[in-house]
Amino acid sequence: MEKIKMEAVAEIGAAQSENELVSVNKRYLDKDGTLGEFFKSLGSLSKEERGVAGVKANRIKQEILAVFEKKASELKEKNKNKRSDKDWLDVTLPGINPRVGHLHPLTLVERRIVEIFYGMGFEIIQSQEIENEWYNFDALNIPKDHPARDVFDTLFLKDGSPLRPHTSPGQVRYMENHQPPLRVIVPGRVFRRDAVDASHMPNFYQIEGLMVDKALSVANFKAVIDEFFKQFFCDSETELDVYGKNSAKATAEKDNIRLRPSFFPFTEPSFEVDLRCVHCAGKGCSACKGTGWMEVMGAGMVHPNVLKNAGVNPQFWQGFAFGIGMDRLAMIKYKVNDIRLFYENDQRFLEQF
Numbered sequence: 110m111e112k113i114k115m116e117a118v119a120e121i122g123a124a125q126s127e128n129e130l131v132s133v134n135k136r137y138l139d140k141d142g143t144l145g146e147f148f149k150s151l152g153s154l155s156k157e158e159r160g161v162a163g164v165k166a167n168r169i170k171q172e173i174l175a176v177f178e179k180k181a182s183e184l185k186e187k188n189k190n191k192r193s194d195k196d197w198l199d200v201t202l203p204g205i206n207p208r209v210g211h212l213h214p215l216t217l218v219e220r221r222i223v224e225i226f227y228g229m230g231f232e233i234i235q236s237q238e239i240e241n242e243w244y245n246f247d248a249l250n251i252p253k254d255h256p257a258r259d260v261f262d263t264l265f266l267k268d269g270s271p272l273r274p275h276t277s278p279g280q281v282r283y284m285e286n287h288q289p290p291l292r293v294i295v296p297g298r299v300f301r302r303d304a305v306d307a308s309h310m311p312n313f314y315q316i317e318g319l320m321v322d323k324a325l326s327v328a329n330f331k332a333v334i335d336e337f338f339k340q341f342f343c344d345s346e347t348e349l350d351v352y353g354k355n356s357a358k359a360t361a362e363k364d365n366i367r368l369r370p371s372f373f374p375f376t377e378p379s380f381e382v383d384l385r386c387v388h389c390a391g392k393g394c395s396a397c398k399g400t401g402w403m404e405v406m407g408a409g410m411v412h413p414n415v416l417k418n419a420g421v422n423p424q425f426w427q428g429f430a431f432g433i434g435m436d437r438l439a440m441i442k443y444k445v446n447d448i449r450l451f452y453e454n455d456q457r458f459l460e461q462f
């Protein structure tokens with residue numbers, strides 16, 4: 110029995126985990142365990158021997174149990190410490206600074222443009238990127254044999270649907286469902302069969318604008334667009350704010366936009382809108398090729414045929430429309446000299462915004 114006790118105590122002492130301890134306990138103290146067998150064997154002894162041996166065996170059982178319980182509570186304590194080691198938190202450690210993402214410069218510009226026009230009462234809609242011949246050309250007064258269909262150099266899907274080369278189809282789609290007076294802008298992605306260079310991408314962004322009302326004139330257009338540029342560039346974080354705090358005085362007396370006659374099938378008259386160069390305030394620099402002006406959008410008074418095609422009676426209503434190249438405005442605002450930078454996703458570039 111002393112031998113059994115020594116073995117049991119040694120095994121209990123060696124147990125590393127509560128599980129191991131339980132199996133040691135079973136092996137010695139269970140009915141079928143070593144001690145259990147011993148008690149059973151007592152039956153073969155004489156009465157006196159049985160009494161003496163039984164008392165001794167019980168004492169040893171109690172001693173083993175005591176060692177077992179001590180070990181069990183030790184292991185429990187150890188485990189408790191182990192768990193809190195793992196969960197322990199050093200609140201004095203410096204935190205991990207999560208890298209916060211930010212918006213792409215084109216998204217920033219789009220949101221700003223939208224915000225400004227929204228402030229002037231324009232509704233903002235999206236129009237589809239996959240168009241059909243009617244909305245893309247016919248409804249916009251572009252006849253079947255008109256060179257404009259080549260000029261746009263449209264990309265077509267296999268089923269013949271054009272990918273919109275401009276946001277102008279959005280005008281017609283909107284007017285079909287809304288009666289004037291109306292003001293709407295249509296920001297979105299457009300596609301052209303253009304070779305990639307510093308100022309061309311086959312995929313870029315425009316914002317279409319349309320206002321239809323009674324007795325609208327080019328003067329209204331000029332007022333709206335002038336206000337737009339004033340707001341768009343006055344909050345510019347760069348030095349190039351013609352309208353901003355730095356140079357407001359210098360240019361307050363001058364016209365900051367000018368209209369040059371142009372041609373678009375969907376407007377009459379049509380014009381290109383130039384913005385006084387925001388880099389040099391009109392003196393002439395490399396950004397404006399020495400002219401003092403930057404071409405920023407096409408515009409005009411909506412052609413009566415376009416109104417008719419969209420279900421608006423041109424006898425009662427007039428409108429102006431314009432198409433702004435969003436990439437171009439972003440390039441001007443952020444002094445970016447290559448449109449490709451917006452699409453290459455080079456982190457060194459994107460992280461600057």
Ligand code: DAH
Pocket residue numbers: 274275276277317318373375376406407408409410429430431432433
């Ligand atoms: N859709 C023209 C383009 O992509 C831009 C444009 C010109 C839009 C005149 C207009 C407009 O709404 O009136 O070049």
